[in-house]
Amino acid sequence: MNIIIELKTDDGKAIGAMTAPPKDFKTGSKGFYANGKLEIEGKRYQVQIQLVEIGSKPSGEQK
Incomplete structure (x- = not known):
């Protein structure tokens, strides 16, 4: 499943869309x-979207 992200202005005008695999x-x-x-x-902008599932990190894993 992919997540489709739509970026809009506060008045609802679409300014972009991205797919997050x-x-x-x-x-x-x-x-x-x-x-x-x-x-x-x-003007050009760089966009980054990150959705992290809460609790998805394996327990006991240390960095």
């Missing part, structure tokens, strides 16, 4: 992740 993070946690660039009013 599942990710196993280096910490052992699981979730979804996406990054990219978008343009808003002629």
Whole structure:
């Protein structure tokens, strides 16, 4: 399953969309992740979305 992220202004105008596929993070946690660039009013921005499942890190794992 992928997560579709829609970015909108406060008045509802769509300014971008991203797809966040599942990710196993280096910490052992699981979730979804996406990054990219978008343009808003002629300026470019870098976007990063991270959804981490609470409690998904294996117990007893130390960094």
